[in-house]
Amino acid sequence: MTTTVLEARSVTRRFGSFTAVDDVTMDVAPGEVVGLLGANGAGKTTLMRMLLGLLPTTEGTVQMLGGPPRRERRRRLGYVPQNLGLYRDLTLTENLAFVADAYGTPAPALPDGLSRYADVLVADMPLGAQRQGAFLAALSHEPEAVLLDEPTSGVDALARATLWDTIREQADRGVGVLITTHYMQEAQQCDRLLLMSQGRLVAQGSEADIVGSTRALVVRTDDWAAAFSALNDAGAAVILDGRTVRVADAGRDEITRILTAARVDASVEPVPATIEERMLVLAREAR
Numbered sequence: 001m002t003t004t005v006l007e008a009r010s011v012t013r014r015f016g017s018f019t020a021v022d023d024v025t026m027d028v029a030p031g032e033v034v035g036l037l038g039a040n041g042a043g044k045t046t047l048m049r050m051l052l053g054l055l056p057t058t059e060g061t062v063q064m065l066g067g068p069p070r071r072e073r074r075r076r077l078g079y080v081p082q083n084l085g086l087y088r089d090l091t092l093t094e095n096l097a098f099v100a101d102a103y104g105t106p107a108p109a110l111p112d113g114l115s116r117y118a119d120v121l122v123a124d125m126p127l128g129a130q131r132q133g134a135f136l137a138a139l140s141h142e143p144e145a146v147l148l149d150e151p152t153s154g155v156d157a158l159a160r161a162t163l164w165d166t167i168r169e170q171a172d173r174g175v176g177v178l179i180t181t182h183y184m185q186e187a188q189q190c191d192r193l194l195l196m197s198q199g200r201l202v203a204q205g206s207e208a209d210i211v212g213s214t215r216a217l218v219v220r221t222d223d224w225a226a227a228f229s230a231l232n233d234a235g236a237a238v239i240l241d242g243r244t245v246r247v248a249d250a251g252r253d254e255i256t257r258i259l260t261a262a263r264v265d266a267s268v269e270p271v272p273a274t275i276e277e278r279m280l281v282l283a284r285e286a287r
């Protein structure tokens with residue numbers, strides 16, 4: 001019996017002398033939604049492409065559905081790439097017919113939200129509808145694992161919620177889902193997170209596991225712009241959240257000293273860190 005649908009064992013990928021993915025071991029179980037988080041260039045897409053068997057590993061092995069990447073196994077996966085993989089000069093119906101033909105499955109019915117775009121060229125559809133169409137195409141052959149590369153990027157909150165409903169439905173049916181996202185709020189919707197920085201896996205677990213009891217600092221001041229500049233210039237892991245200045249890692253005394261030296265009148269309070277702040281700290285440590 002297969003206990004994982006996707007698996008990477010000590011996987012490294014180099015492009016020339018550059019290491020894009022560095023000794024990563026991870027897996028996705030059936031029915032699990034695993035979020036792959038990391039800054040631009042962290043290696044998320046490269047890892048996904050190796051898991052799909054689209055890109056050879058330099059070192060290490062990948063397994064899909066219990067065996068090495070092969071055409072007959074790849075047919076049982078669904079993939080929505082960052083650029084969606086739809087033909088922009090075909091209508092939505094034509095795209096779905098094309099995919100159905102390739103898999104030898106019936107074309108899926110259009111859900112209510114998409115039916116009005118049946119005969120519209122994909123290029124003329126709003127991005128949210130394009131993404132929904134790409135989901136439909138990737139899921140039409142009832143895959144056992146789906147890999148989604150930033151599927152909610154650039155779409156509004158309503159479209160994002162609809163896409164997440166679809167992701168959950170798939171997981172409830174037993175499909176293993178690997179999803180990359182830049183939106184930290186979406187981390188909460190995943191069963192497990194993998195954090196990548198500079199090609200390496202720097203943390204994994206639930207959001208609570210990863211954040212743990214780590215603390216950040218909130219700097220309260222009317223002069224938030226000066227506080228931000230002073231801390232940034234001093235190399236602190238500083239974040240501007242609206243007009244609130246937060247520091248992801250660093251001692252309270254050190255931050256107070258920097259602000260005093262810059263003549264910024266402020267109070268500095270420790271608070272529970274967010275996943276974004278924890279990620280920033282782990283990424284800095286990895287560097």
Ligand SMILES: Nc1ncnc2c1ncn2[C@@H]1O[C@H](COP(=O)(O)OP(=O)(O)OP(=O)(O)O)[C@@H](O)[C@H]1O
Pocket residue numbers: 015018020038039040041042043044045046047
């Ligand atoms: N074919 C390639 N040749 C050379 N370098 C590459 C190639 N593909 C990716 N890279 C490099 O590998 C690194 C990781 O890229 P990757 O696309 O995997 O990152 P990512 O985490 O998916 O980023 P993003 O969130 O921007 O998509 C980047 O520095 C990228 O420039």
